[in-house]
Amino acid sequence: xxxxxxxxxxxxxxxxxxxxxxxxxxxxPFQKNTFDIVTISFGLRNFKNIHLSLKExxxxxxxxxxxxxxxxxxxKNFFIKKIYHFYSNFILTKIGSFFSKNYFAYxxxxxxxNFFSEKKIQKIIIKNKFHHIQTKKLTFGIxxxxxxxxxx
Numbered sequence: 001x002x003x004x005x006x007x008x009x010x011x012x013x014x015x016x017x018x019x020x021x022x023x024x025x026x027x028x029p030f031q032k033n034t035f036d037i038v039t040i041s042f043g044l045r046n047f048k049n050i051h052l053s054l055k056e057x058x059x060x061x062x063x064x065x066x067x068x069x070x071x072x073x074x075x076k077n078f079f080i081k082k083i084y085h086f087y088s089n090f091i092l093t094k095i096g097s098f099f100s101k102n103y104f105a106y107x108x109x110x111x112x113x114n115f116f117s118e119k120k121i122q123k124i125i126i127k128n129k130f131h132h133i134q135t136k137k138l139t140f141g142i143x144x145x146x147x148x149x150x151x152x
Contacts, residue, residue: 006020025047025052025053026053030060031060033060033062033063036061037065038057038060038061038065038067040068042072044071045071045112051127051128054128063150064149064152065150067130067148067149068145068148069145070145073113074113074117077140080141089110092106093110096109131150
């Protein structure tokens with residue numbers, strides 16, 4: 001993914017504006033109060049120590065900075081929920097693991113979607129000194145955007 005990003009940056013002459021780094025979310029290599037916004041897309045579930053990572057994100061955000069998280073969620077609509085349940089349990093896991101040859105990755109994806117409910121995500125983030133601003137459901141509730149603000 002980083003190789004693709006580097007090529008896109010180079011092809012669009014953005015080398016002076018965008019720097020790609022490889023880092024550890026437990027030790028983010030930036031000074032305090034550096035960024036106005038931090039975004040996480042489909043990655044919250046993959047932090048080894050979610051509280052340590054959120055502490056680091058809090059540190060690098062400016063006062064009243066925004067944490068935006070895009071994550072899978074569970075639909076609330078009865079019919080969409082049934083379709084999604086069938087898809088994630090019988091189609092996604094089987095097809096994904098067939099093509100990738102990694103059954104455990106797709107099993108983990110399914111399990112982590114069930115584990116990280118909307119309420120659980122909000123509780124974890126709020127526990128780490130953020131204020132919940134808004135949650136916006138997308139794609140029939142299959143994904144959600146969560147907005148939080150750094151509390152001083």
